[in-house]
Amino acid sequence: MSLWDQLAEGDNGVYNKKPIWTMKLDDTSNEEHILKWLNQEMAYLKQEDQPRLNEIYRHYKLYKGVSSDRVHQRDADREDDYHRTRVQNKVVINHLYDLTEQMVSQTTRFKPAVAVMPTNDEFEDKQASKLAKRLFDHVKYMENLDRKQRETVRVSKVAGEGYLFVEWDKDAGDVHPLYKKLMETTGGKEKKIALKDENGNVEKDENGNVIYVNQKVHVGEVVYNLTRPEKMFFENRRDFEDADYFFRINERPVEEIRADFPKKADKVKANYDESVEYANTYDMRKSERKVDAMIIEFWHRPTKYLEKGIFIKFTPDTILEVKDYPYDHGQWPFYRLTDIEIPSERHARSFFINGRQVASQINNLTTMAVRNIKLASSPKWMMPRGACKIESLGNATSIVQYKGPTAPQLITSNTTSAEVYKFRDQLKDDLQLVSGISGVSRGEPPAGVTAAVALQFLNEQENERNSSFIAKYNEMTRHIADLSLKVCAQFYDRTDGRTIAVLGKNDEYTRVPFDPETLAKEFDIRIQNSSALPESKSGRIQSILDLSEKFPQLVTPEQVADMLDFGQVEKWYDEGTAAVRSAERENEQLLEGESVEPQDYEMHIQHWRVHVTELQKPGFRELPEEIQNNMKDHIMATEMMMQEQAIKNPMWAEKLMTLGQFPLLYMPDQLAPNTPNEPILDPEMEPGAAEDANDQQDLLNAERAIEGEAQRMAEEQVAAEDEVMNQGAPATELPI
8 A cells, every 4th residue: 555545545535625835834843744734735636536546557558559458468479378268368469549539649740830920010129029939949859848848749649648848957068167177276187065955044954064966067958758647646726717827756876856845855765656557668657766766846826825835845845945936927838738628527538549449349349250250250160970081181171070971071161241241441431520539630531432522621631620620739849838938037147158059041051159138028929821832841842833833023033942952952042042041041140240251252133133122122111211311221231242243243233224123222423323334333443454344345335236226127027928918919928
């Protein structure tokens, strides 16, 4: 019997009559009473949630394909010498696993785009929101948030709920710069550092000795932890949202707990609750690990009766830590992703409750068919006893002997009727129906449906059926982003020397410094609508190419290559695409107030197009005048370099003539509006170079004159032919 069971029996499973906030929580002499309250409340909640826990463990078994408590019956080889049996074991076709993975893929294949927006129109707040978005993208990538979200979706589908925590880990991240500096002063040798509390006071053990730590000091980082629902116990309220506190259970080796809490090391004992199952073991049986101890966290959020909230970390034998609620945002430090929410129930349930019976009957029918095939499918000799020597048959068929004058017969029986297989297929369709997954997504379209439009319609209906859960998934992404930025704003410090990796469109990272003061602003976190382009790679590429062919004036070939997003494949990463992305990076720097000078080696036409597009956006006029002038000055300098390059290269001058708005800002004195064919001269150009430029311009003007004369004569000939045709006379060939 576990410690909690003993506590529940001792008090008849009655919860604490007084809430914890009525106790003197800041009084160290009251620790024994606080620990008793915590253990008693934990025992009561565990007893109340026992039916829920049993259902969760059952669903874990079904997800693994375990149909009974004896796991070896699932995959025992009937012909194995160790498992030879005359009874056909149950055949398990794990449809529930397949449906769960299909739901996870369907939910996570569309990654919602998180938008961090300011709460007002101040320019500083707009820039802060951009930096906050970069920070979240950096943390999301470094902590592999996408994988944690997939795991949360999977747990919620199997167990009904999944809790994704956003926490601060002081031992994560890079080594603190001050610690590095301290190590440099000691020649790189490790040095004992006195342990201090939150107020900066040196901590001592019970004997008055200073407690030292020999571990490296890190800057800390936001981490994401998934907690399964069987490890979470909430205050017993009618609705989940009304709960003010919860318990979270973790299992850790005893020695690790003693190392983290040296002042309580002698009181930490191995007290793992043997009544709690290890859901990740192979046989799913209850087990007891002698080296583990339960370390339990008690979270009470700030309320009217407990303004600062409280956080207590304890084992059933001792309290390890007591402090105020650790996060300033005052919210639960997690997002609870649910599958099926049932009115009047505090906890959600898995779709397994609707499909497990159907899946079991499919397995029963399959087992029956396999048994019948093994029993009666082989031919059987029906003959009177002694009709022949059995050894002379020399085959593996069964022989049934009887008494009577009937002649021997070789009989093959019909093992299972067609109705059984038909009913089995019907159950499979019913299982997909109650699960919300159709055969189209599983590669099994309905019989007779081959048209692409019809299949697309069925797929859209399936997505519509799953839209409620996808909305929960999007809200989880938004909520996690909000909690992440709030936790970073609380714990990030300027002395950390943080840099973040900014991920560009070409999957290349650039390390940039980050000022934590940016997070002091208020942000509005939202989920942006997804693009109208297809999500599949082939469909997206084809759509972009079709649009570029139909609307060639809207985007350049370099921008098309950029939208195709070939990543770091150097084969497709040409200089034009690189120029577009470089110009986009310059736009970001210019809008942030940085000064960026164009370089003579850049592809100025691509840069100019990207810069001018930024001027056309509605929000450009609302920017501070200094930022607008910064952008205009950069464009003017780019146009000046473009015109200087046109002097040296006539082909480049031809390209400039195709730009409708060029020049937009820069107009040199040598270029008069009424003399478009005059050469662009540089006042500092050497005399010889000027003559060469004039010769090239004269040749270009002569070529244009010849082309214009040829076009005029062709137009006159067409007009003459039309006149002859109108008069009814035969057309004659006119001299050119």
